[in-house]
Amino acid sequence: MAITTISRRAFLTGTCLAACGFSMPRLFAASSDHAVVDAPCGTLRGEIVDGNRVFRGVPFAHPPVGSLRFRPPVKLKAWTGLREAAKFAPSAMQPGDGHSEDCLYLNIIAPSGKGPYPVYVWIHGGGFTGGSPSDSIYEHSTLPQEGIISITVAYRLGVFGFLDVAPLLGKEYAGSANNALRDLIMALEWIQENIGAFGGDPKRVTIGGESAGAKLTGILLGTPAARPLFHQAISESGGAERVSPTAAAAAEVSAGFGKTWLKNHVGYQSLLTAPATALIDAQQTFTGSWPKHFPLRPEVDGELLPHMPIESIAAGSSRGKRILIGTNADESALFIGPHPSKDPGPADLGNLAKAKFDEVLGHYKDVYPEMTDEQRRIRALTAEEYMIPTDRVIEAHSRHGDAYVYRLDFAETSGNLKGYAFHGLDVGLVWNRPNINAGNAADEAALSARMQKAWASFLRGETPAADGLPAWPKYTRRERTTMVLDVASHVDRKPHEAEYRLWDGLL
Numbered sequence: 001m002a003i004t005t006i007s008r009r010a011f012l013t014g015t016c017l018a019a020c021g022f023s024m025p026r027l028f029a030a031s032s033d034h035a036v037v038d039a040p041c042g043t044l045r046g047e048i049v050d051g052n053r054v055f056r057g058v059p060f061a062h063p064p065v066g067s068l069r070f071r072p073p074v075k076l077k078a079w080t081g082l083r084e085a086a087k088f089a090p091s092a093m094q095p096g097d098g099h100s101e102d103c104l105y106l107n108i109i110a111p112s113g114k115g116p117y118p119v120y121v122w123i124h125g126g127g128f129t130g131g132s133p134s135d136s137i138y139e140h141s142t143l144p145q146e147g148i149i150s151i152t153v154a155y156r157l158g159v160f161g162f163l164d165v166a167p168l169l170g171k172e173y174a175g176s177a178n179n180a181l182r183d184l185i186m187a188l189e190w191i192q193e194n195i196g197a198f199g200g201d202p203k204r205v206t207i208g209g210e211s212a213g214a215k216l217t218g219i220l221l222g223t224p225a226a227r228p229l230f231h232q233a234i235s236e237s238g239g240a241e242r243v244s245p246t247a248a249a250a251a252e253v254s255a256g257f258g259k260t261w262l263k264n265h266v267g268y269q270s271l272l273t274a275p276a277t278a279l280i281d282a283q284q285t286f287t288g289s290w291p292k293h294f295p296l297r298p299e300v301d302g303e304l305l306p307h308m309p310i311e312s313i314a315a316g317s318s319r320g321k322r323i324l325i326g327t328n329a330d331e332s333a334l335f336i337g338p339h340p341s342k343d344p345g346p347a348d349l350g351n352l353a354k355a356k357f358d359e360v361l362g363h364y365k366d367v368y369p370e371m372t373d374e375q376r377r378i379r380a381l382t383a384e385e386y387m388i389p390t391d392r393v394i395e396a397h398s399r400h401g402d403a404y405v406y407r408l409d410f411a412e413t414s415g416n417l418k419g420y421a422f423h424g425l426d427v428g429l430v431w432n433r434p435n436i437n438a439g440n441a442a443d444e445a446a447l448s449a450r451m452q453k454a455w456a457s458f459l460r461g462e463t464p465a466a467d468g469l470p471a472w473p474k475y476t477r478r479e480r481t482t483m484v485l486d487v488a489s490h491v492d493r494k495p496h497e498a499e500y501r502l503w504d505g506l507l
Helices: 008-019 136-140 158-162 176-198 212-221 224-229 247-262 268-272 276-289 309-314 354-361 373-397 425-430 441-459 497-502
Strands: 034-039 042-049 052-059 082-084 105-110 117-123 149-153 200-210 232-236 322-328 403-408 482-485 490-492
Touching: 034 052, 034 176, 105 136, 105 176, 117 176, 117 212, 149 176, 158 176, 158 276, 176 200, 176 212, 176 224, 200 212, 212 232, 212 309, 212 373, 232 425, 232 441, 247 268, 247 276, 309 373, 322 373, 322 441, 354 373, 373 403, 373 497, 403 425, 425 441, 441 482
Parallel strands: 042 082, 117 149, 117 200, 200 232, 232 322, 322 403, 403 482
Antiparallel strands: 034 042, 042 052, 052 105, 105 149, 482 490
């Protein structure tokens, strides 16, 4: 099928996987066989699918509805009796149909044996405003065959999880912009308490994600309360910078949303009782008119986040943990390109003001004279949004822990994004859903198999490795050692050095 360029809004509302050739959310295949687990949380009955035990819609906190809207998650007491776990729960509130405020659930796929198995906790992407832990792409994973439990987890999105409503509703709501982080921390606490009953090893838990999920992974690396709950991390196209650095910055966003809300509602107290869909409608209007990208984000609140996460990582918050981390070479082709690509505007920039970005972009012709203007725009925006934020996490973490770094250079040979290693391409490769309709399907399937093996070996606590890949060295700050993933993968040292130096002091 042809790969089409997708708008950033479409990506954030969950249509990226479909546009990239992957299927959209649906239930796993039904099975008449059942799997029953007695866990500290209570008894669950899931299904046996392809020899694996599958549990869907497992609650890890009280539903954050009614009086719990905008409040930190509340731990769920153990239930009595048998709870069915055959169906997915609705995804968190976001634009579109089929979503719910009652969303704090996770899904587990476990091998049939006793274990103990390493555990991979996947945090979905979607720009902090969209996405789902129940996308069908995850059902194709080869992780169970590798002896690994995979868990996909939900968290509150948009204004429900990333808006500081204290300036609007009072001090008792202080820190509400961090509620999504608290959701993820409570899910990790649930996993520590319960995963042993599923054959999982609570001492070998890896968190990971792509895009917003990778950014949240980076932020959790810099969150002291999360430190004892996981042991290593995987970051695909992330960073740790998507945080409001001060209460004043978060309050500015709150005031902007509040003005939007009052255009159609009476008083801020109505935020507590209005239908969830009304808040999503106001969120859409607000984010569409806000002059900066991604206004809804966690905040440095002095409690859960005492400092900017990248500062905490540099100070040692991730000490002793291992990370597998990287980006795709042409991430932003998905959003602003190609043929011809558009000029990046304020709504495309996550970190820099437009004038400052244009100044950096002006130097790209000196670094890449062989590129077209279109290629340079895509490359510069990729650096601003993904590459440099990821490099900053690598630099901060590598002072205290091991890092294995990659760059995905593999590009499709057909479709509108032909020639680009675009944002999201890695997801299908890692989760065993390569684009079988691509012109280079055989090469893509082979790379997908290698990446799955390398990721699995990392999840087991080993050096990432696979037949067909060269030996993957640890990252060193001196050499900036990077595995370049392609049809013929290779190890690069000091990659894109001249481009890298353009960003010194900016991010």
